[in-house]
Amino acid sequence: MERRSFLKKAAVGASVGAVAAPALAQTQPTINWRLASSFPKSLDTLYGTAEVFSKRVAQLTGGKFNIRVFAGGEIVPPLQVVDAVQNGTVEVGHTAPYYYFGKDATFAFDCAVPFGMNSRQQTAWFDQGGGRDLMREFYKDYGIINFLGGNTGAQMGGWFRKEIKTLNDIKGLKMRISAFAGKVMQPLGLVPQQLAGADIYPALEKGALDAVEWTTPYDDEKLGFYKVAPYYYAPGWWEAGAQLSFYVGMKEWEKLPKEYQYAIEAASFEAHVTMQAEYDAKNPAALARLIKNGAKLRFFSKEIMEASYKAAVTTMDEEASKNAKFKKVYDHYKRFQRDQNQWFSVAELQMQSFMSSRK
Amino acid sequence: MERRSFLKKAAVGASVGAVAAPALAQTQPTINWRLASSFPKSLDTLYGTAEVFSKRVAQLTGGKFNIRVFAGGEIVPPLQVVDAVQNGTVEVGHTAPYYYFGKDATFAFDCAVPFGMNSRQQTAWFDQGGGRDLMREFYKDYGIINFLGGNTGAQMGGWFRKEIKTLNDIKGLKMRISAFAGKVMQPLGLVPQQLAGADIYPALEKGALDAVEWTTPYDDEKLGFYKVAPYYYAPGWWEAGAQLSFYVGMKEWEKLPKEYQYAIEAASFEAHVTMQAEYDAKNPAALARLIKNGAKLRFFSKEIMEASYKAAVTTMDEEASKNAKFKKVYDHYKRFQRDQNQWFSVAELQMQSFMSSRK
Numbered sequence: 001m002e003r004r005s006f007l008k009k010a011a012v013g014a015s016v017g018a019v020a021a022p023a024l025a026q027t028q029p030t031i032n033w034r035l036a037s038s039f040p041k042s043l044d045t046l047y048g049t050a051e052v053f054s055k056r057v058a059q060l061t062g063g064k065f066n067i068r069v070f071a072g073g074e075i076v077p078p079l080q081v082v083d084a085v086q087n088g089t090v091e092v093g094h095t096a097p098y099y100y101f102g103k104d105a106t107f108a109f110d111c112a113v114p115f116g117m118n119s120r121q122q123t124a125w126f127d128q129g130g131g132r133d134l135m136r137e138f139y140k141d142y143g144i145i146n147f148l149g150g151n152t153g154a155q156m157g158g159w160f161r162k163e164i165k166t167l168n169d170i171k172g173l174k175m176r177i178s179a180f181a182g183k184v185m186q187p188l189g190l191v192p193q194q195l196a197g198a199d200i201y202p203a204l205e206k207g208a209l210d211a212v213e214w215t216t217p218y219d220d221e222k223l224g225f226y227k228v229a230p231y232y233y234a235p236g237w238w239e240a241g242a243q244l245s246f247y248v249g250m251k252e253w254e255k256l257p258k259e260y261q262y263a264i265e266a267a268s269f270e271a272h273v274t275m276q277a278e279y280d281a282k283n284p285a286a287l288a289r290l291i292k293n294g295a296k297l298r299f300f301s302k303e304i305m306e307a308s309y310k311a312a313v314t315t316m317d318e319e320a321s322k323n324a325k326f327k328k329v330y331d332h333y334k335r336f337q338r339d340q341n342q343w344f345s346v347a348e349l350q351m352q353s354f355m356s357s358r359k
Numbered sequence: 360m361e362r363r364s365f366l367k368k369a370a371v372g373a374s375v376g377a378v379a380a381p382a383l384a385q386t387q388p389t390i391n392w393r394l395a396s397s398f399p400k401s402l403d404t405l406y407g408t409a410e411v412f413s414k415r416v417a418q419l420t421g422g423k424f425n426i427r428v429f430a431g432g433e434i435v436p437p438l439q440v441v442d443a444v445q446n447g448t449v450e451v452g453h454t455a456p457y458y459y460f461g462k463d464a465t466f467a468f469d470c471a472v473p474f475g476m477n478s479r480q481q482t483a484w485f486d487q488g489g490g491r492d493l494m495r496e497f498y499k500d501y502g503i504i505n506f507l508g509g510n511t512g513a514q515m516g517g518w519f520r521k522e523i524k525t526l527n528d529i530k531g532l533k534m535r536i537s538a539f540a541g542k543v544m545q546p547l548g549l550v551p552q553q554l555a556g557a558d559i560y561p562a563l564e565k566g567a568l569d570a571v572e573w574t575t576p577y578d579d580e581k582l583g584f585y586k587v588a589p590y591y592y593a594p595g596w597w598e599a600g601a602q603l604s605f606y607v608g609m610k611e612w613e614k615l616p617k618e619y620q621y622a623i624e625a626a627s628f629e630a631h632v633t634m635q636a637e638y639d640a641k642n643p644a645a646l647a648r649l650i651k652n653g654a655k656l657r658f659f660s661k662e663i664m665e666a667s668y669k670a671a672v673t674t675m676d677e678e679a680s681k682n683a684k685f686k687k688v689y690d691h692y693k694r695f696q697r698d699q700n701q702w703f704s705v706a707e708l709q710m711q712s713f714m715s716s717r718k
Contacts, residue, residue, distance in 0.1 A: 235705070302711075
């Protein structure tokens with residue numbers, strides 16, 4: 001509905017633009033921006049999405065608007081992209097918003113919350129359900145305007161040295177797990193660990209760490225965890241559809257010519273499509289190779305899923321009771337998600353269940 | 360992999376563009392195109408996607424490249440969009456490729472085939488799995504170059520006057536159903552009917568027609584079939600993720616400045632995202648209203664699903680045995696789909712099944 005009335009206004013805008021255009025085109029400035037990615041080049045699906053974005057922006061502006069992409073750590077530490085955009089170190093960042101959970105848990109709604117929406121639902125909420133407006137209001141305090149930047153799809157639950165069958169198996173388990181999920185699982189006895197990337201493998205090998213979760217088979221395969229922690233669990237209920245964002249500094253955004261703003265908007269949609277498509281295209285073969293090489297695929301038991309779900313709802317409700325920003329987005333997100341799951345239970349789930357039962 | 364090496368080449372291209380740009384920008388021509396949609400304005404999600412596309416192309420080109428959108432039937436009959444682009448009546452069309460199943464069943468792979476891929480899988484196949492190249496080779500014979508143009512997601516199985524429980528209930532059933540599904544179901548005794556839109560409701564009311572399938576709740580609600588055929592079945596296995604396309608006349612495409620081609624490419628990705636997001640955002644409330652107004656939600660029985668699947672495979676195999684173009688795409692699509700379903704059975708299906716079991 002909103003979109004329709006917006007389109008009418010836009011049609012008027014387009015005709016005005018048509019008259020003004022030739023003058024505009026001649027006076028477009030050359031602009032060079034720097035983009036800080038949270039991801040290393042080795043995670044090519046994540047890192048590469050910023051290149052898809054930057055390449056298209058350049059193409060759409062006759063090469064006059066150049067955004068140079070820097071991998072995580074090159075000019076900004078991977079988990080400080082939001083700060084770098086906020087304080088103007090870079091004009092744009094590409095990151096997973098839930099990395100900033102420690103600043104404010106509200107960031108997570110723009111990425112993934114425990115037992116949250118899947119990839120398509122998250123896009124629908126953001127693009128057509130009011131999520132974009134809610135998150136933009138939140139990001140104002142950081143001087144940031146945000147754009148869609150890809151999705152991984154539902155992730156795996158990670159690598160475990162031993163099988164995890166009951167809640168008892170979780171007690172005392174030392175796991176490298178994302179912050180929000182760690183907070184949810186602590187009351188169930190899990191001991192969340194913070195380890196730098198390079199330390200994970202040796203810790204797992206020695207048994208100083210019992211489990212680690214990363215992303216999906218295509219990325220997981222590169223890290224080789226299957227050699228020391230072969231039980232590969234699904235689903236990663238804390239990342240049912242982890243969405244990435246492009247963060248643009250609001251001051252820089254406002255200085256851009258309209259046409260360059262349009263280029264960023266359009267390129268962000270393209271990057272959003274290609275990341276999910278690339279993960280979907282690459283994950284099946286990666287999973288097959290992992291299994292061939294000794295990974296043992298397992299599903300979390302009903303007991304563990306139910307207890308985790310209950311713990312997640314408690315944690316989210318508690319956060320909402322003490323964080324008004326979180327509560328505002330949570331209430332909206334929760335209603336949208338409930339409706340989505342009712343609809344997805346019908347045609348989508350019936351169809352996928354049937355297709356999954358084929359040989 | 361392909362994308363990576365493409366990016367390297369593109370980066371070189373971008374620097375060249377940067378040098379040439381100012382001259383280019385000044386000499387960009389004003390171009391006016393006409394787009395024929397297959398859809399009436401009343402189907403606002405389908406029709407509106409072409410407006411999203413056209414609006415963005417204008418914005419990205421300073422209003423110099425204008426694509427005027429015409430609703431189905433305004434200048435071209437809804438089901439003759441491919442012909443109109445092929446013979447140059449319009450420069451661009453927005454349509455559901457399987458409408459041209461009668462010309463060549465191969466069109467359907469660019470949209471939906473019985474028991475085909477879901478929305479995300481179809482996008483992955485097209486954008487990252489080789490589908491785009493295969494379809495572009497096919498479209499060469501029609502003088503067309505194609506671009507992503509949205510997806511409806513898994514559709515419903517349609518409206519039935521009586522409950523359909525066994526294969527016996529299908530024998531003699533007169534149903535308005537899409538061409539490919541009709542062909543599949545004929546050996547099971549279904550009698551496919553071709554009826555113009557306006558004739559469907561009275562035929563259902565009188566009992567001259569027993570069932571009709573359309574799209575998803577948001578569109579289905581407008582047509583009011585629930586009043587005369589209240590049993591609303593899922594899933595629509597012949598449209599597990601129906602993808603739409605923008606068709607551009609190859610001759611016109613080749614005449615465009617590079618920058619305008621980039622604008623079309625980028626705008627098509629945006630249109631692709633927004634259509635699926637809009638259907639996802641609107642369908643839950645529409646389904647709830649339909650049920651409140653008397654629609655009775657039903658799932659096709661295992662017996663019917665299994666028999667339909669078997670019939671679909673037979674029909675597809677038969678087509679492949681006599682149509683080399685179909686066979687070429689089918690072999691590729693089939694392998695990709697098998698791999699997709701193995702992966703989607705893990706994290707995605709486990710997660711969706713759990714979330715669907717919540718109250």
